[in-house]
Amino acid sequence: MTTSSYLAAARSGLLAERIEASRRLLADCSLCPRRCKVDRLQGQLGLCRTGVKAEIASYGPHFGEEAVLVGEHGSGTIFFCGCSLLCVFCQNYDISHPDHMHESGCLAVDDRQLAEVMVELQAQGCHNINLVTPSHVVPQILAALPFAVAGGLRVPLIYNSSGYDSVAALSLLDGIVDIYMPDCKFWSADSARRYAKAADYPEVARMALQEMQRQVGDLQINGQGLAEHGLLVRHLLMPGGGAETDGILRFLAEQISVNCYVNIMDQYRPCGRADxxxxxxxxxxxxxxxxxxxxxxxYGLTRLDRRDLARLLHHVLDK
Ligand code: SF4
Known part of the structure; x- marks a missing residue:
């Protein structure tokens, strides 16, 4: 088994440096591309509606993720409340959008409590820690890691984001995150503006994915079929979105890697304000x-997630 990156970072002092640097960002928050410039250390809230403490909606072993993450005992998901992208069709709308998240039982956690959650998931047998929607709580995740390491955490750390990540924020995670699992959602500025009020999403996501690939490279899977290190990209198909999908897949093949591990997801259903x-x-x-x-x-992308062969077969036969 490959040693998780954050263990070496904790030993070398790199993690401590990143904790310090990331915390400073909260005072005038420019952690994500929204650049709200609020002082989260003093309780001011920006678009993500998250202050100095991370907030958790739920956590536990998850068996609905990609097979290379789930294995026998599940992926240890931690669902954070709040989001910096806020898509209108979000399937987690009630915990991500500010008009609902504080009515959804979100629990504010300090660094030690977040670390305890990570260690507990590992103790339950989870093969990794899967940080869902982490972009607005990077400093809090980093600050929890020394406690988690002291508690015995050793499984890979997955950064499971919308892809709306600044390169500056990602650079804080260089040498710490083991697996990046970004979405790649919109290819056109018009779609990104219409559905997330983020016209810069395509450009931001392209740069983010390139930075992630630079840091961790293609996904490495061990002899047990479990992902240990690297990049896994998700793309949620949208109804009528063929042209956007085409641009994204071409970008992945030409600008990331033909060996990029890609999950093309077809489970879109109208959620949130999609109506x-x-x-x-x-x-x-x-x-x-x-x-x-x-x-x-x-386009030459051959590492396509095939976890649901029955569904794929159904699609092929359903001509
Ligand atoms: S992390 Fe939150 S407060 Fe900071 S810039 Fe992004 S949306 Fe704004």
């Missing part, structure tokens, strides 16, 4: 899914 957008009102068709898989292969 306000007529074009978001349907599921993704079998034909759209099949075409996306064919496009990926045409």
């Amino acid at each position: 306000a957008f007529v074009e978001l009102g349907s599921a993704v068709s079998a034909k759209e899914y099949r075409q996306a898989m064919q496009r990926a292969e045409a």
Whole structure:
């Protein structure tokens, strides 16, 4: 088993340096591309509505993630409340969007408590710690790690983000995160503006994915079939979004790596405020899914997540 990166960083003093540097960002928050410039150390809140403490909606072994993360005992997911992207169709709308998150039982945790959650997930047998929507709580995650390491944490750390990450924030995680698992959602500024009020998403995500790939490289999977290190990209197909998907897949093949491990996801269902957008009102068709898989292969992307072979077969046969 590869040694998790944060263990070496804790030993060398790198982690302590990053904790210090990241905490300073909270005083005039420019942690993510929204650059709210609020003082979170003094309780001011920006778009993510998260102050000095991280807030958790839930945690536990998760068996619905990619097979290379789930293994036998599950992926140790920690769902953070709040988000810096805020897509209108979010499937976790009630915990991510500010108008709902504080009614959803979000629990503010200090560094030690967050560390205890990580260690508890490992004790339950989880193969990794899967930080879901972590971009706005990078300093809090870093600050929890020394306590987690002291508590015996050793499994890989997964940064499971929307892809809306600044390179500056990602540089704080260099040598600490083992697996990056970003979404790559929008290819056009128009879509990103319409569905997340983030016209810069495509450019930001492209730079973020390139930085992630620079840091960790292609996904490495061990003899037990579990991911240990590297980049895993998710792309959620959207109804009628074939052109956006095409741009994203081409980018991954040409600018990231043809060996990039990609999960093309077809489970889109209208959630959150999607009903306000007529074009978001349907599921993704079998034909759209099949075409996306064919496009990926045409661009030379061969490491496509195949966890649901039955569904894939269904799509192929359903012509
Ligand atoms: S992390 Fe939150 S407060 Fe900071 S810039 Fe992003 S959205 Fe604003």
